[in-house]
Structure formats: C-alpha cells, structure tokens
Amino acid sequence: MSEKIDRSQIKSLIKRATDLDAAYKKLIDSESEQIMSVRKAAQALYDDRLKTVLESMDTEHLAKGKQGIRVSLFTDAGIKNIWQLSRMSYAQIEAIKGVGAQTAQKVTETVKQIVENTKENLRVRINADNPVKADTDLVKALYIMIYSKPLREKAKGIYEANHKPLMAEIELSKKASSAISWLFASKSKKASASQNAQLLAQRLSGEFGSTEIFVEYNGLLDAPESVFMADFIMNSAAYYSALEQVGQGLNVAQSNEDMGLPAQLVREIEAHPLDLQYLKATLRSYQTFGVKYIVHQKRTLLGDEMGLGKTVQAIAAMAALKAEGVTHFMVVCPASVLINWCREIEKHSTLMVTKVHGGDEEALLHWRKNGDVAVTTYESISRFTMPEKFRIGMIIADEAHYVKNPSTQRTKALVTLLNQTENVLFMSGTPLENRVDEMCFLCKCLQPEVAQELERVKYISTAEQFRQELAPVYLRRTREDVLTELPDLIEKEQWCVMSDKETAEYRKSVLSGNFMAIRQVSWQMDDMRDSCKAQRLLEICDMAKAEGRKVIVFSFFRETLTKVQSLLSDRCMEVITGAVSPQRRQEIVDEFTAAQPGAVLISQVQAGGTGINVQTASVIIFCEPQIKPSIENQAISRAYRMGQVRDVMVHRLLCDETIDERMLEILRNKQIEFDNFADESVVGEEGLQAESASSESWITKMVREEQERLSAQQN
DSSP states (O other): OOSSOOHHHHHHHHHHHHHHHHHHHHHHTHHHHHHHHHHHHHHHHHHHHHHHHHHTSBGGGGGGGOSOOOTHHHHHTTOOBHHHHHTSOHHHHHTSTTOOHHHHHHHHHHHHHHHHHHHHHOOOOOOSSSOOHHHHHHHHHHHHHHHHHHHHHHHHHHHHHHHHHHHHHHHHHHHHHOHHHHHHOOHHHHHHHHHHHHHHHHHHHSGGGOOHHHHHHHHHHTOOHHHHHHHHHHSHHHHHHHHHHTTOOSSOOOOTGGGTOOHHHHHHHHTOOOOOTTBOSOOOHHHHHHHHHHHHHSEEEEOOOTTSOHHHHHHHHHHHHHHTTOOEEEEEEOGGGHHHHHHHHHHHBSOOEEEEOTTOHHHHHHHHHHOEEEEEEHHHHTTOOOOTTOOEEEEEESSGGGGOOTTSHHHHHHHHHHTTEEEEEEEOSSOOTTOHHHHHHHHHHHOHHHHHHHHHHTTTSOHHHHHHHHTTTEEOOOHHHHOTTOOOEEEEEEEEOOOHHHHHHHHHHHHHTOHHHHHTTTTTOSSGGGOHHHHHHHHHHHHHHHTTOOEEEEESOHHHHHHHHHHHGGGBOOOBOTTSOHHHHHHHHHHHHHSOTTOEEEEEHHHHSSSOOOTTOOEEEESSOOSSHHHHHHHHTTTSSTTOOSOEEEEEEEETTSHHHHHHHHHHHHHHHHHHHHHHOSSHHHHHHHHHHHSOOHHHHHHHHHHHHHHHHHO
C-alpha cells in the first residue's frame, strides 16, 4: 500500500476485521447457548408427552383408589381428565360445588400420586412418524448443536491464530484512518501504520477473512424441517447420544447397580478414566460404562443384547487402550462379519485396519510391523503362527459362543493366542447365563479364578447368585434396560386362507412326510397369484410404500425368496443368501439404505439374520415360522436396534389349519421355557435338554400328527 492511503478504505478494513473477530468469538461461545436450547426443548417435549398421557386419563381414575371420591362432581363441573385436575390448586378443587375440604385433600393427594406414577413409567421418544412442534423443536436444537461443533472447533483455531496479531494491526492501522493522527505522525510512524494497514488487508484476504464458516453456520440455523428431520431419521443414535451428553436424557434407564453388579465394582468402574481421542463416535452413557468395564476388568465377556452397540464399545475400548500406549489389537470373528468389522473400525475410529484372511502371512507381517487392528476369522487363526514373545495388546473374539467347545481346532487356536495378551474381550449377543457349562468354559479362558468359584456353585445357586459370581467377568444389558427411547415393536400374525389348489398341494407335502416341503405351505404354487401368502405379502409391501417405509422379507428357503423377488420385481434388491459374500451383502445393504421408501430387502433368515444392520427398514415379514425363537429374534434385531426411530412392524405369514399353527405354538412354548428358566434357575436348560433327548423328535412327532389330522378329515 502506498504512502497516500485511502483512509475510507482503512476504516472499512478495520470495521470488517473487528466484526469478523467478534463473529468468531460469538461462534466459539455458542455452545452454552445451544446446550440451554436443547435442554429447554427436551423439557418441552417431556412436558408435552406427560400432558398427552394425563389428558388420556379420564376422571374415573380417581375412583381406582377406592377412597369414596364422587367422580361425578368433577365431570359435572366440566373437568374431564387428570391433566386438568393436576393444573388446579387445592383451593380451586375445594371451590367445586359439592366438594368439601376432606374430598379436596383426597383428590389433591390422589392426583399427585397419579402424576408421580406416570412420570416414573413415562417413556418419551422423538416421534419421527407424526412429529408435533415439540419434536421438531428438539430435533432442530440437537441438529444445530451436533453440526456446529466442528465449525466451532475450526473457528477456535482461526481465532486463536489471528486474534492477538489482529488487535495490534487494528490499533496501529487506526492512525492511518485518522486525519489528525496522520497529520502529526512522524515519518516512521506513518510507515509503520501503512505497513500494518497492508498486513490487515492481507489477513482479511486470507482464511480469517473468509465468510464460508459463517454461511455454513447460518445454514444450520435456517435449515428447513425436511432437512433436519431427515438427518435425525438417518442418524438418530447420534441425536440421542448428544442429548445424554448435555445431561438431558428423556428417560431414566436402570442404574448400573440395578443390573446385578456389586456397588463397589460399579464405583470402581465409573471412576476409571477414559481417553477417547482415537474414537470418532459419540457413546451413549451405558456404552461408556461398558467400555470402562472392559478396560478396567481387562478380561471380560460383553453379552449385551443385539442392537445395543457391542461393536462400537469394543472399538472404543481399543481406542482407549491405544491412548494408554497399547499398539496391537486383534479382532477374531466369523467370516460373515469380517468386512463389517473392518468398515465399522474405519467408520468409528482413527485406528488403521489390516484384514488378515486365511493364511495371509504378508498381511499378518504388515500388522505386526505397523500395529493397530488386525481383523481375522476363527478359521484363519489356526493357519498362522505368532512369534512366542510377541505381545498382543488386546484380543476381541466376536460371537464368542463359537468357541464354547474346548476340543475344536478354532477353540484351541484362540486359547493359544490368549496366552499372548493381557486384555481380552469376548462378545456374544446370545444370553449365556442359561448355558452353565459353556459359560464356565468361557469364563475359564478369561478369569480362571472366577471360573473355579462358578464350578463350585453352579448347580446349587439361583440365577441371581450366579450372575453375582459372574459380575467381575460378564456384563449384559437388554434393550429394555438402556434403550428407553426405542419405538414400539408391533408383531402381527397374518392368517391367510388357502385356496383349494393350495390345500391340495399342502396335502401332497404332508403325505410325503418331507418336513421342509411341508413348511413351504402356500409358497409351493407355481403361479404366485394362486398363493395366499404371496398376495398378502404384496399387500403389506404396498402399504409400507404408501407409508414411506422400507421392508425386509425373511425366509429359510431360497426357492421362496426367488418367488418373492419375481413377485416384487424392481422394487427389491438382490437376494441375500448364504452364497453371497460378506462384502457383497454389505453392498446390498448400502444400496437398500440409499433406496427410496418402498424398497424391499430379501434375505435368507440365516444369512441376513446376523452381521448386518438395517435400521432404515421398519417392516419385517417372515414367510414362514422359524424352528427356534432365537432365529426370529436375531432377524428382528437387524432393524429393531439403536438408531431405529419408527415403530417396527413384524408380520408373520401363516396359513390356517396347517403346520404353521403347530410351529407357532412350539415357538411360543420354547420362548416361555427360556424366559422362565432365565428367571428361576441356572440349571434349567440341562433339564430341558435331558427331557428333549428322552422324548421323540418334535419334528417327527409334528409331521406324524399333521398326517393323522388330515387323514381324519378325509375319513
């Protein structure tokens, strides 16, 4: 800039620099204001839901306490529900015609108790299907808070790099903008002022002077409802996590002590420090506790129910250990989820991933040299050898029930590897409390001293006592324990009436005695227009599309899936079967996630029931009953898990007066047996297995009974 300075230009530069400096500071300081906005919106949503529930309770609820309250006095006064009463003072209630002081006291106390009980049991979630203003206000507040965080961090870096020199440049440039100061300034001061004005101009032409960050931030503030609600539907787990981070969870989950852990152990674990600088994900509070448990206890079994994020807890544990200086981690998993593990580690952390499949010694050597995470399979670990003195920082064994048998090759290979590490995490979504011998063996692999005590008490303790003994090594939470915001799971039996053609085909199958053919009732028809199940499936898929939902169709039989694919044509993805590689399965799921509402994912129940997460689907169809409750439960958990924001509809296609009825009855009984066992005794399953072994195969018996039933009908 020349000595003849355009003072109006300098004034403009100073104003712009001052305004930008203040704008950066305001953005940096916006977090506290955003937290308050989230808390206020969360409370408003909670109050809205509480009001809705109390409004649904008519004044007849006053009579349930059997205190002799005359409800008609309130209905005659135009008071219709508990919400109205809860807003009234004692004096207002007493002023109602016919209500005396004693009645007013009873009503006040009763209403207070009803409100307290309602609050205790109230489950509040953000409604994505039919949002009201309270829902959208909270989602928008969370949207701004979540996505402004990286902008704040960027703004902080720019501000800290520029603020001090900027203030000096502004101060010195002011002399060049004032005619009087300029008139009496020495030559050297004029030169200095001109130089600083030039520096100020240069600074404003660089990163500091860019308004892109503010345009982006204002875009968040002005985002339309369609944008932030769509983002919530796709990333709801991040929203609920953010809500917990600001201390405003909508529901109160069980405490860690309520989950069967000793109070002293809980306090030790909660006090354990975590450094998660290598983790990208935001953890829920129960997940943070899980990570602390894993790291603090060193050798553990995480048995959280499917859908609670065991994988991200394992990744966070590795990240925390890396921050402590641990360098090498190994994940051992079934081949079907190998790709999924690699993707999840890359998505949720900054840890490097090395895939070691088969006898790939080169990949193994690369991992040993470079560190971070080797992801391999149970089949692979028996094919490679590790130097005896090489230490692994942590081994994670996913689906740990794969190594329940100590005599198998993969179990022996894993046990050998465990000798080379201090930290071990076994993971299994299958509840293992009921399989005493399996649990004792897995526990022996982790903490032999605990296993020794288990062996001593396993046949004489109750389930609660057994879990207390397991506390140092085993942590399990269910969805009901911790995911209080999950939407409803609605299960419907869709009973279909067979045509004469279908009945004739079914009779042939039953007479053949082929159980697999019998199970395919209605799907045996060559023309799907003659299949009552196919037509009902089509109707459900059409309804789902109209409601903006996506669908997963499960069947045990490939032939059935092929017919479903032909029936649905271009609205469905490629069929997932056991023959589809894990990598391709994930690609199909990605395509389904990106597809428009109405899309249908078709999968063999064994192949798609584990290892994939499809929260974008909210309708599930089973083409036939499965032989075990766990098979259906695993499949449902693909969609009904953390991140799901819509009520999940489960439809079971069933044919009246067929083997479907008997299988459904058996499934219910098996689930009841399992539930009762888990509540009552830790040795119940052995009794159930012994009873099963001594009786006729239930499948053979069921087929014979069905043959006899049809024969009796003909006679």
